[in-house]
Amino acid sequence: MKTAVITDIHGxxxxxxxxxxDIESRGIKRIICxxxxxxxxxxxxxxxxxxKEKCDIAIAGNCDEYFSRDALxxxxxxxxKLIEAYQATMEKEDIEWLASLPYxxxxxxxxxxVRMFHAGPDSLSNDESNTLYASPNKRFRMFEAGRYTISxxxxxxxxxxxxxxxxxxxxxxxxxxxxxSVGNPLxxxxxxxxxxxxxxxxxxxxxxxxxxAGTQTFSFVQVPYDIEKELIEGKDFFEYEQLSYELRNAAYxxxxxxxxxxxxDGISFDQI
Ligand SMILES: [Fe+2]
Numbered sequence: 692m693k694t695a696v697i698t699d700i701h702g703x704x705x706x707x708x709x710x711x712x713d714i715e716s717r718g719i720k721r722i723i724c725x726x727x728x729x730x731x732x733x734x735x736x737x738x739x740x741x742x743k744e745k746c747d748i749a750i751a752g753n754c755d756e757y758f759s760r761d762a763l764x765x766x767x768x769x770x771x772k773l774i775e776a777y778q779a780t781m782e783k784e785d786i787e788w789l790a791s792l793p794y795x796x797x798x799x800x801x802x803x804x805v806r807m808f809h810a811g812p813d814s815l816s817n818d819e820s821n822t823l824y825a826s827p828n829k830r831f832r833m834f835e836a837g838r839y840t841i842s843x844x845x846x847x848x849x850x851x852x853x854x855x856x857x858x859x860x861x862x863x864x865x866x867x868x869x870x871x872s873v874g875n876p877l878x879x880x881x882x883x884x885x886x887x888x889x890x891x892x893x894x895x896x897x898x899x900x901x902x903x904a905g906t907q908t909f910s911f912v913q914v915p916y917d918i919e920k921e922l923i924e925g926k927d928f929f930e931y932e933q934l935s936y937e938l939r940n941a942a943y944x945x946x947x948x949x950x951x952x953x954x955x956d957g958i959s960f961d962q963i
Contacts, residue, residue, distance in 0.1 A: 693717070696807070696870050696898040698725035698852030699752065700742070702732025702780070703874025703938070705921035706895035706914075707741055710873055713914045719899065723796060725852040725870065726752025726809040729789065730777050731934060732874055733925040739785040751792035752809040752852065753816040759790035776929055794839040797846075800902050806846035810853035812837025823854055823869065824958045827862050834865050850898065854879075855943075857896045857911050868909060871896030877943050879953075880960050892941035893918065 695714045700707050714722060724746040729735040731754070742749055758777045765771035778786055794815065796807045811817035812835060822833060833851070836843045848866045856878060857871030878892045894913040901908040918938045925931050933944040943949060953959070 692721070692902045693719045694721045694723060694900045695719045696723045696725065696850055696900060697746075697873050698809070698870045698897075699727040699855050699872035699875055700724075700729075700732075700738050701727055701754070701872070701875040702729050702735040702738050703895075703921055704732075704734035704737045704741075705918075706874040706916045707738055709914050709916040710895045710897050710912075711741065711745055713912065714897075717899070722746045722748075723807065724749040725807055725850070726750050726792070726815075727754045727852060727872075728752070729781065729785075730754035730758050731930065731937070733780065733921070733928050733934070735777065735780040736782055736785055738874075739781060739788065743788065748796050749792055750796055750807065750809060751789070751794055751815060755789040755792055756815050759786045795841050797841045800848075800900075801905060801907055803847035803907075804842065804844050805848045805850065805900075806834075806840060806842075807850045808839060810851060812840050814839075817853065822851070822867075823856060823858055823860075824953060825956060829956075830860075830862060830867060833867055834863070850900075857898075857913075859909060859911075866909075868898065870898040871911065871913075873897060875937060877937070877941055879943060879946065879949050881942060881946070882961055889939070889941050890915075893938065 697710060722745055724742050728738050728742050758774055760774060762771045762774040765774055794808060798805050809815050833849050834846045850868045852870055854869055855872035855875055856869055858869045860867050873895050876892050876896050894915050897912050899910040899912060922935050937944055
């Protein structure tokens with residue numbers, strides 16, 4: 692049994708189409724999506740349609756929840772305009788479907804509890820903690836039950852998205868996996884004097900989970916796609932500059948925000 696786990700598509704139709712082709716070419720029949728299907732990117736309606744059509748299970752990300760809210764209830768004019776701008780890239784049914792998505796999926800594989808969510812057991816955005824670089828204690832929180840989890844057990848394997856960085860780490864006999872990002876892959880720790888090729892990161896990313904006769908495999912996949920083709924229709928898009936910067940450079944538009952959180956948590960790096 693093979694399952695493809697995809698996440699953080701962010702309206703990138705070209706990247707999503709390429710990974711769906713890749714998944715099909717490998718004969719994988721089951722796809723789970725961990726959210727952030729929309730926002731940041733241009734082709735939000737098409738991405739919702741493709742996920743609805745192709746994925747067996749889909750759960751919500753922070754962007755899906757935020758951009759399916761009632762814009763009239765936004766806390767500020769700026770927020771309302773932003774929600775309206777992204778809702779204009781979708782159909783009414785897309786928005787309703789995004790608002791209906793659950794927050795967690797759990798299954799048992801070889802007697803191990805595999806828990807999947809977008810960012811954390813208690814939050815869709817989890818931006819107060821730094822999942823990948825935090826202390827073991829903070830990272831252990833990712834395995835524990837929280838208000839969004841289905842069972843009250845501590846998970847053996849947690850699979851998530853949100854940070855857009857393809858990573859697997861182990862602690863306390865448990866495995867923590869971020870699938871990366873289909874449509875907005877990033878590396879946060881950057882330094883022009885040390886950076887490798889941007890193409891090492893900027894390709895569409897996903898995870899294959901395989902359960903075969905009692906053995907378990909997790910594989911990271913990177914699929915090249917045509918970034919310029921994705922951007923070509925977006926010249927008039929209101930966030931084109933930020934979007935094209937992120938896709939071409941695999942760098943977050945507000946890296947200083949992440950750097951400040953890391954620094955606060957005592958994690959420093961020599962970014963220039
Ligand atoms: Fe995301």
